[in-house]
Amino acid sequence: MKGVKERLAKKIKLITIVSTLKNSIDRTIHHIRDEVVAESGQSRGCVTPTILELEDVEDQEHEQDLQEEEEREILLEFEENCPPGGEDSVVFYTTGLRGVRKTFEACRRVRFLLENHKVMYKERDVSMDTEFRDEMWRLLGGKVTSPRLFIRGRYIGGADEVVALNENGKLKKLLEGISLVDSPCECCENERFLICSSCNGSSRLIADEEETSNNDNKMWTRCRECNENGLVKCPLCS
Numbered sequence: 001m002k003g004v005k006e007r008l009a010k011k012i013k014l015i016t017i018v019s020t021l022k023n024s025i026d027r028t029i030h031h032i033r034d035e036v037v038a039e040s041g042q043s044r045g046c047v048t049p050t051i052l053e054l055e056d057v058e059d060q061e062h063e064q065d066l067q068e069e070e071e072r073e074i075l076l077e078f079e080e081n082c083p084p085g086g087e088d089s090v091v092f093y094t095t096g097l098r099g100v101r102k103t104f105e106a107c108r109r110v111r112f113l114l115e116n117h118k119v120m121y122k123e124r125d126v127s128m129d130t131e132f133r134d135e136m137w138r139l140l141g142g143k144v145t146s147p148r149l150f151i152r153g154r155y156i157g158g159a160d161e162v163v164a165l166n167e168n169g170k171l172k173k174l175l176e177g178i179s180l181v182d183s184p185c186e187c188c189e190n191e192r193f194l195i196c197s198s199c200n201g202s203s204r205l206i207a208d209e210e211e212t213s214n215n216d217n218k219m220w221t222r223c224r225e226c227n228e229n230g231l232v233k234c235p236l237c238s
């Protein structure tokens with residue numbers, strides 16, 4: 001019993017010593033800090049970082065971490081559904097067809113918002129390429145119409161959802177960290193497609209002799225490099 005008491009007493013003593021030490025260290029740090037403040041006030045143009053500046057950097061880093069965390073949290077509100085090549089980018093399914101006015105206008109609204117935020121996005125015009133249309137249908141599990149927006153592998157929604165998110169400020173947060181546009185795409189000037197160089201945009205080629213039969217209609221073969229419109233997707237922005 002006596003042994004326990006002694007040990008306890010020793011422990012208490014140790015704790016007191018440690019806390020006294022800690023206090024005196026704290027005092028020294030404060031003292032150094034005050035000196036640094038006084039010094040940096042005197043000699044302006046000093047390039048060595050002071051403790052205070054280092055603290056500023058730490059604060060900024062902390063703020064950035066919080067911001068990134070907030071972005072991730074907002075992203076988590078949306079269903080994970082990643083279009084090909086859309087892991088870390090914005091993918092926008094659209095249509096250039098004016099046939100259905102409502103759809104065309106809705107696509108324009110979403111494009112306008114994306115342009116307003118000046119972010120890079122991959123635009124996939126489903127009227128220019130059935131592969132894009134099938135891709136969009138596959139992702140959303142049905143024959144849906146454009147526009148459809150995906151950010152960082154998550155499905156954000158159609159025009160109504162995107163407009164609402166823009167109004168409540170969430171779209172800005174969702175787009176944070178996405179590269180900004182500084183100039184039109186260097187490959188396609190933002191046309192998103194290039195004319196196929198194999199077939200010059202005709203989407204067909206004269207068939208090889210083995211493929212040619214006596215039938216005149218089979219003199220031609222479908223170009224495998226491009227889509228049904230003789231276009232090749234821009235490798236940079238679509």
Ligand SMILES: [Zn+2]
Nearest residue numbers: 185188234237
């Ligand atoms: Zn491009």
Ligand SMILES: [Zn+2]
Nearest residue numbers: 196199223226
């Ligand atoms: Zn071609």
